[in-house]
Amino acid sequence: MTTIESPHRVEDRISELYSMLDGHTLNGNSAALKNLRKKAIEAFAAQGLPTRKTEAWKYTPVEKKLSVDHTVYHENRPLPLSKEEAHAFLVPGIDAYLAVTVNGKYIAELSNIEGLPNGTVFTPIDQASGSLGDLLVSRLDTQSDSSKSPFVALNTAFLKDGLVLHVPAKVHVDKPIYVLHLFDTDAHTIVQPRMLCVAERESEVTLIEQYVSLNEASHFINVVSEWAVSQQATFKHYQIQDLNTASTAVFNQYAYQEQHSYFATHTSTLKGGLIRNNLEIVPDAEECESHLLGFLLGSGTMHVDNHTLVDHKKPNCFSNELYKNILDDQSTGVFNGKVFVHQDAQKINAYQSNKSITLTNKARMYSKPELEIYADDVRCSHGATTGQLDAEALFYLRSRGLSQKQARSILLKAFAHDVIDAIEFEPLRDYVDSRLLESL
Amino acid sequence: MLEIKDLHASIEDMQILKGLNLTVNPGEVHAIMGPNGSGKSTLASVLAGREDYEVTNGSISFMGEDLLEMEPDERALAGIFLAFQYPVELPGVSMSNFLKQAINAKREHLGQDPITAAEFMKLMKEKAELVHLNPDLKRRSVNEGFSGGEKKRNEIFQMALLEPQLAILDETDSGLDIDALRIVSDGVNQLRSADRGFVVITHYQRLLDYIVPDIVHVLLDGRIVRSGDKDLALQLEEKGYDWIKDDVLV
Numbered sequence: 001m002t003t004i005e006s007p008h009r010v011e012d013r014i015s016e017l018y019s020m021l022d023g024h025t026l027n028g029n030s031a032a033l034k035n036l037r038k039k040a041i042e043a044f045a046a047q048g049l050p051t052r053k054t055e056a057w058k059y060t061p062v063e064k065k066l067s068v069d070h071t072v073y074h075e076n077r078p079l080p081l082s083k084e085e086a087h088a089f090l091v092p093g094i095d096a097y098l099a100v101t102v103n104g105k106y107i108a109e110l111s112n113i114e115g116l117p118n119g120t121v122f123t124p125i126d127q128a129s130g131s132l133g134d135l136l137v138s139r140l141d142t143q144s145d146s147s148k149s150p151f152v153a154l155n156t157a158f159l160k161d162g163l164v165l166h167v168p169a170k171v172h173v174d175k176p177i178y179v180l181h182l183f184d185t186d187a188h189t190i191v192q193p194r195m196l197c198v199a200e201r202e203s204e205v206t207l208i209e210q211y212v213s214l215n216e217a218s219h220f221i222n223v224v225s226e227w228a229v230s231q232q233a234t235f236k237h238y239q240i241q242d243l244n245t246a247s248t249a250v251f252n253q254y255a256y257q258e259q260h261s262y263f264a265t266h267t268s269t270l271k272g273g274l275i276r277n278n279l280e281i282v283p284d285a286e287e288c289e290s291h292l293l294g295f296l297l298g299s300g301t302m303h304v305d306n307h308t309l310v311d312h313k314k315p316n317c318f319s320n321e322l323y324k325n326i327l328d329d330q331s332t333g334v335f336n337g338k339v340f341v342h343q344d345a346q347k348i349n350a351y352q353s354n355k356s357i358t359l360t361n362k363a364r365m366y367s368k369p370e371l372e373i374y375a376d377d378v379r380c381s382h383g384a385t386t387g388q389l390d391a392e393a394l395f396y397l398r399s400r401g402l403s404q405k406q407a408r409s410i411l412l413k414a415f416a417h418d419v420i421d422a423i424e425f426e427p428l429r430d431y432v433d434s435r436l437l438e439s440l
Numbered sequence: 441m442l443e444i445k446d447l448h449a450s451i452e453d454m455q456i457l458k459g460l461n462l463t464v465n466p467g468e469v470h471a472i473m474g475p476n477g478s479g480k481s482t483l484a485s486v487l488a489g490r491e492d493y494e495v496t497n498g499s500i501s502f503m504g505e506d507l508l509e510m511e512p513d514e515r516a517l518a519g520i521f522l523a524f525q526y527p528v529e530l531p532g533v534s535m536s537n538f539l540k541q542a543i544n545a546k547r548e549h550l551g552q553d554p555i556t557a558a559e560f561m562k563l564m565k566e567k568a569e570l571v572h573l574n575p576d577l578k579r580r581s582v583n584e585g586f587s588g589g590e591k592k593r594n595e596i597f598q599m600a601l602l603e604p605q606l607a608i609l610d611e612t613d614s615g616l617d618i619d620a621l622r623i624v625s626d627g628v629n630q631l632r633s634a635d636r637g638f639v640v641i642t643h644y645q646r647l648l649d650y651i652v653p654d655i656v657h658v659l660l661d662g663r664i665v666r667s668g669d670k671d672l673a674l675q676l677e678e679k680g681y682d683w684i685k686d687d688v689l690v
């Protein structure tokens with residue numbers, strides 16, 4: 001029997017690209033980094049990409065979005081835009097330390113991080129030097145884990161650019177750090193932003209991130225973020241996802257919390273093609289407080305999957321999760337929120353809520369809360385509802401002279417108000433609000 | 441101002457209104473009484489433009505215009521106001537935001553500038569006093585957690601703010617205590633004027649002691665089968681509807 005040689009698998013294509021680039025484009029980093037990459041590509045090859053049969057990806061056919069024609073972004077294209085043009089994408093009115101990346105690479109000319117307080121380091125990974133640099137490199141991929149996620153492995157295998165933020169003990173960063181991530185690629189290009197943030201004990205910092213496509217090419221964005229929140233530190237994170245409709249984006253984000261720390265993350269998904277948010281929070285000490293919030297404005301054929309895990313390992317912690325979705329047109333939302341309470345983690349308060357409104361009968365929502373609780377003295381609740389705009393309420397508003405559009409906007413704002421109001425920065429809150437209004 | 445001719449309306453293929461005629465002239469107060477399920481709220485809903493109902497025959501003209509061609513908000517802007525039998529709760533929608541938008545929609549329609557914050561405060565205060573609306577309610581979400589009586593007062597409060605040409609009150613008296621009944625009635629009476637019409641739907645004659653109607657109609661099985669002066673309401677109170685049913689059959 002003769003067999004025709006099967007075409008390359010995507011996984012093989014990726015391994016080929018790794019062999020091609022490692023030792024060339026990816027050169028210039030430390031041996032530690034090189035070693036990390038090597039292990040990661042092995043982990044990637046061993047796991048392979050998720051398929052239709054992978055339970056955690058059941059509703060999100062990511063495998064269709066990667067092909068043997070894909071390449072990993074590695075060339076340095078000339079800057080596609082001026083500083084002024086780049087800054088036009090910023091949410092107006094936010095006073096912040098500003099960093100701009102293009103295709104995952106920090107661009108100093110477009111940024112302004114001047115004046116960061118007392119020893120705070122915010123820099124591309126390959127420029128983190130000395131003992132701090134070694135420390136940061138050693139902490140890469142300790143919260144994320146290449147052996148457990150093919151996307152983390154994929155990102156780590158090509159790790160070169162990317163940012164590290166180190167906030168020393170007791171330092172309160174006075175303004176938010178605002179990172180604008182811009183994407184400008186050819187079709188079928190994998191771009192892999194990476195960020196590691198370490199907030200040392202009793203420090204405080206807010207990070208705002210905004211992901212924007214500059215063109216309509218089908219980039220495949222594979223983000224890995226690691227956030228380490230030390231004892232009594234406060235770390236707040238906001239992100240806006242605003243990508244083109246041909247794009248695919250997988251966000252792999254991990255927070256690790258030490259004692260009495262505060263962590264909050266808030267994602268506003270406003271536009272994109274297929275987006276998967278993998279978010280894992282590990283409160284690994286007592287008295288941690290964690291907040292996970294998400295607002296999704298689905299339109300067109302957007303497909304957005306929020307996949308979260310709060311892994312309560314220690315007692316006396318509080319976590320609160322709130323995801324609200326508005327799904328218009330033929331958009332699809334997926335929510336899979338898992339709260340895991342280990343046997344020793346007594347006196348946990350864990351709340352989870354996922355509410356969705358579908359505006360058309362072609363919009364879809366799949367919601368699956370999962371509580372796994374092995375401790376007996378805990379307070380956990382979860383709720384998931386999906387419905388349509390209340391026709392009675394619409395009629396009531398219109399009977400007072402409000403147009404269909406006004407009435408819808410009032411009701412949708414009322415629906416989303418708690419999750420949008422949770423944004424502490426007024427300009428950012430107003431921006432998300434305005435995008436909601438524009439979409440109607 | 442309102443002329444309903446041979447109105448037939450159905451919901452889910454069930455014929456509810458079966459040839460209803462009613463004319464309201466400016467300055468008049470019409471009371472509509474009738475047994476449960478006879479179609480009173482259906483009439484109110486059709487007038488306000490609720491889409492669930494299908495008008496299968498007949499016509500409605502309001503101030504010379506074809507009402508059936510208008511969207512619910514266009515009707516409101518043209519001057520129709522429905523005080524709901526069951527006002528809807530709107531969690532997360534603040535009273536002030538809602539009322540301001542409603543007032544401004546009307547002002548825009550009339551070619552006026554949006555109301556200023558100061559004017560709005562003053563107007564809210566004045567009209568809230570008119571119906572003795574608990575000032576706390578103005579700071580809450582629309583009708584959310586309001587008591588039955590508070591919801592009804594809130595309807596009259598909105599009516600007072602929007603100053604409609606034709607107000608339809610669907611059982612605004614149900615769920616009101618005696619004091620509230622008087623207060624709400626006073627609110628309505630103060631709005632009575634030569635160019636404004638009212639359609640008051642009620643089950644109870646006592647409301648009509650406060651809001652004295654010009655004409656009382658009996659709505660039975662989708663039709664107005666009898667009209668008379670306020671004494672008709674007294675007769676109904678005394679004898680119920682059976683004698684009319686019998687009359688109609690004869």
Ligand SMILES: Nc1ncnc2c1ncn2[C@@H]1O[C@H](COP(=O)(O)OP(=O)(O)OP(=O)(O)O)[C@@H](O)[C@H]1O
Nearest residue numbers: 451452454456474475476477478479480481482483
């Ligand atoms: N959505 C609906 N689906 C089916 N039937 C309906 C619907 N809405 C109303 N009806 C029916 O229409 C008929 C008239 O209802 P309507 O509410 O107009 O009565 P009403 O005169 O206001 O009664 P009440 O005095 O109890 O308020 C009733 O038989 C009612 O069951």
Ligand SMILES: [Mg+2]
Nearest residue numbers: 480481482525
């Ligand atoms: Mg009724």
